[in-house]
Amino acid sequence: MRKTGWGKLLFALMLVLLLALAACNSESGGEESDDSGSDTGAEEEEGTEGEEDTEGEDDIYSIEDFSPGTSDEGEPIDGGTLNFGLVTDTPFEGTLNYNFYSGNFDVEIIDWFDESLLYTDENHTFTQDGPAEFEVSDDNKTFTFTIRDNVNWHDGEPLKAEDWAYAHEVIGHPDYDGVRYDSTFMNIEGMEDYHNGEADTISGIEVIDEKTLEITYIEANPSLLAGGIWSYALPKHIFEDIPVADMSASPEVRENPIGIGAYKVDSIVPGESVTMTANEDYWQGEPKLDGLTVQVVGPQTVVQALESGDVDMVHSFPADQYPDVAEELTNVEFLGITDLAYTYIGFKLGDWDEDAGEVVPNPEAKMADVELRRAMWYAVNNDEVGKQFYNGLRWNATTLIPPSHPAYHDESIEAPTYDPDMANQILDEAGYEDTDGDGMRETPEGEELVINFASMSGGDTAEPIANYYIQSWSQVGIDVQLLDGRLIEFNSFYDRLEADDPDIDIYQGAWGVASDVDPSGLWGREALFNYARYASEENDELLAEGASEASLDMEHRQEVYSEWQELMVEEVPVFPTLYRSVLVPVNNRVQGYSEAYEWEARHEVSVTQEEPETVE
Structure with missing residues (x-):
C-alpha cells in the first residue's frame, strides 16, 4: 500500500513529544540530557521506531546506493523509440533555444536536440x-x-x-x-x-x-x-x-527549432510534447534510437505513467516519494546523483543598499551575535531531519560548497552537529539566560528575545520540518515563532526576503548552485541574492582571491575555497541544513543513459525491446 504525507505529519508530532520528554529529563542538569538529546540518543530513537515497520516507518537510503548510469543488462535492439517525461502540472513554455529559454522544462527538451x-x-x-x-x-x-x-x-x-x-x-x-x-x-x-x-x-x-x-x-x-x-x-x-x-x-x-545534437525536432504540440527523430549526421556518430518523444506528465500521475510504460523515464523524481514506490516500480531502475543544491537557515544581518548595489551590515541586528547563531546550529538535528523526512536522500550539510563539486567541497571541515548541551553551554556563556522563569532565554541585556522565522509552503514536509526546527530551538530556551503564524507562499517569501522585511529575523531557504564553484553570486557583498545581508572584509578578500588570476592554479583555488568554507562555519551568517539527491527512474529496457554531470552521449542511448517494461 502506498504511503502518504500523513506519516510525515505523525512523525512531526512524535518529535514534539520526544523533545518534550527530553526537556523533562534534562531540567535537573545538562549532562543527563545525553541519553535523550545526543546524536547517540537520536540513533537509538530511530532504531526503536525502525523496529515498528508495521506502523509505516520508512527505510533509510543513501545517495551512495544509486549509480548515475544505467546497468545496461541485455542486448540492445536496432532502433526503437524512447518516451521522456517532464513532471509538471503546467505546460512547458516552449522557448526552445539555449540563447533565449528561461524555464527548466524547456532546457530539458533542448538538451536532446542541441548541445x-x-x-x-x-x-x-x-x-x-x-x-x-x-x-x-x-x-x-x-x-x-x-x-x-x-x-x-x-x-x-x-x-x-x-x-x-x-x-x-x-x-x-x-x-x-x-x-x-x-x-x-x-x-x-x-x-x-x-x-x-x-x-x-x-x-x-x-x-x-x-x-x-x-x-x-x-x-x-x-x-x-x-x-x-x-x-x-x-x-x-x-x-x-x-x-x-x-x-x-x-x-x-x-515551432521549428534546430540544433547540432543527436536528435532533431520533428513535431511539437505546444506545451505538451516534442517528437524528435535521429540526426544521422550527428558529429559523434548516428544515434542508436530512431527517435524519442518528450512529453508532460502530471505529478499526480507520474507513478502510474512509469508503471504502465507510458514514459520510460522522468527527470528529478521527488526524493521523498521514493520509499513509497521503490518496491512496486519493479520495471524501472533508479539512477541518482548529488544535486547542485542545498537548503539552509539564514540570519538577517543587514540590508541591501539599492543605490550602492551592495550589502550594508547592521551591527544592531537581532541576530548579530555569532554565538546565538552558532548555538542555533548546534540545537538542530539535520541528520535526523534528512532521515525521517527524506529517508536519507537528503542528508546533513556541513559547508556552503556542496559535494556536487568534489574538487572543492572540503569534507574535513568540522561544522556544528546536533549537540543541545553545547548549544546550552554557548548560550549560557554568552549571557542568554531565563531571567523571568518562563523557560525562554532573554538577551544578555535582560530584554525579551523572540525570533521571527520565515519559511516557505510547499509539499507535505514543509510545515512539520519548520515546526521541528522551532521545537528544537525551544528546547534550548530560544523562543522562535513562525512569522505571521503560517508558512509563506514561494513568491511572497522571496519578495519579502529581497525587500528586507524588518519582521524577518531568520529564514529557511534553498539554493541551486552553478556549475562554477565561485560562491560570490550568492554570498558576496554585491550579490542581491545574499539575503542574509552578510558582509565582511575577510569574506570580500577570499571571494576575490577565488576568482583571481592566481586561482587559475586549481590547487590555489581549492585552498582559497577551503578557507572560505571554514570562514562561513566560524561566522555563521547562514548554516546549511541538507544536501540533496537527484533521482531518475529509468525503464529497465533503456541502456546507455547517465545522469553524471560530465555525460555527453545521448546518441549512445538504446533500448532492449520495442515496448517498455510494465508493472505486472
Whole structure:
C-alpha cells in the first residue's frame, strides 16, 4: 500500500513529544540530557521506531546506493523509440533555444536536440572533448576556439565560427529580451560598448576563419573554464533577418527549432510534447534510437505513467516519494546523483543598499551575535531531519560548497552537529539566560528575545520540518515563532526576503548552485541574492582571491575555497541544513543513459525491446 504525507505529519508530532520528554529529563542538569538529546540518543530513537515497520516507518537510503548510469543488462535492439517525461502540472513554455529559454522544462527538451560546443568533466571544468577545442593565451585572457569539421546544423549547414560569434552579438544586443546577458558577457572586451549602443561590433570577438573564433576577456578568471564562456551557437543563416526583439517568440524558436545534437525536432504540440527523430549526421556518430518523444506528465500521475510504460523515464523524481514506490516500480531502475543544491537557515544581518548595489551590515541586528547563531546550529538535528523526512536522500550539510563539486567541497571541515548541551553551554556563556522563569532565554541585556522565522509552503514536509526546527530551538530556551503564524507562499517569501522585511529575523531557504564553484553570486557583498545581508572584509578578500588570476592554479583555488568554507562555519551568517539527491527512474529496457554531470552521449542511448517494461 502506498504511503502518504500523513506519516510525515505523525512523525512531526512524535518529535514534539520526544523533545518534550527530553526537556523533562534534562531540567535537573545538562549532562543527563545525553541519553535523550545526543546524536547517540537520536540513533537509538530511530532504531526503536525502525523496529515498528508495521506502523509505516520508512527505510533509510543513501545517495551512495544509486549509480548515475544505467546497468545496461541485455542486448540492445536496432532502433526503437524512447518516451521522456517532464513532471509538471503546467505546460512547458516552449522557448526552445539555449540563447533565449528561461524555464527548466524547456532546457530539458533542448538538451536532446542541441548541445554545448564545450564539454565539461566531473568538476564542471571545460575539456577538449566537445564539438570545439580551445587554446588559451599566456595571459589567460584570450581564448582561441576551433570547431570540428564534422559539426553541422540539422538543416545540413556546417556550424561556423560566425554562428558562435552571432550568439554573443544577439545576447549582447540592446533589444535582446532574454536572461543570458550577465557578467559572463560583460567580461568580454568591447561588450558593454556594444550593449550600450556605442559600438556596432564587439571588439573582443574576432572570427578568424570559418571554423576559428577568438574571444578576448577583460579579466583572467578561473570561472571562465567553469561556465564563464558562453558555449552555445545560434545559426546566423536562419536568424539574421529576424529583428533581435522578435527572435525569442519567432517560429524558428517555438515551432521549428534546430540544433547540432543527436536528435532533431520533428513535431511539437505546444506545451505538451516534442517528437524528435535521429540526426544521422550527428558529429559523434548516428544515434542508436530512431527517435524519442518528450512529453508532460502530471505529478499526480507520474507513478502510474512509469508503471504502465507510458514514459520510460522522468527527470528529478521527488526524493521523498521514493520509499513509497521503490518496491512496486519493479520495471524501472533508479539512477541518482548529488544535486547542485542545498537548503539552509539564514540570519538577517543587514540590508541591501539599492543605490550602492551592495550589502550594508547592521551591527544592531537581532541576530548579530555569532554565538546565538552558532548555538542555533548546534540545537538542530539535520541528520535526523534528512532521515525521517527524506529517508536519507537528503542528508546533513556541513559547508556552503556542496559535494556536487568534489574538487572543492572540503569534507574535513568540522561544522556544528546536533549537540543541545553545547548549544546550552554557548548560550549560557554568552549571557542568554531565563531571567523571568518562563523557560525562554532573554538577551544578555535582560530584554525579551523572540525570533521571527520565515519559511516557505510547499509539499507535505514543509510545515512539520519548520515546526521541528522551532521545537528544537525551544528546547534550548530560544523562543522562535513562525512569522505571521503560517508558512509563506514561494513568491511572497522571496519578495519579502529581497525587500528586507524588518519582521524577518531568520529564514529557511534553498539554493541551486552553478556549475562554477565561485560562491560570490550568492554570498558576496554585491550579490542581491545574499539575503542574509552578510558582509565582511575577510569574506570580500577570499571571494576575490577565488576568482583571481592566481586561482587559475586549481590547487590555489581549492585552498582559497577551503578557507572560505571554514570562514562561513566560524561566522555563521547562514548554516546549511541538507544536501540533496537527484533521482531518475529509468525503464529497465533503456541502456546507455547517465545522469553524471560530465555525460555527453545521448546518441549512445538504446533500448532492449520495442515496448517498455510494465508493472505486472
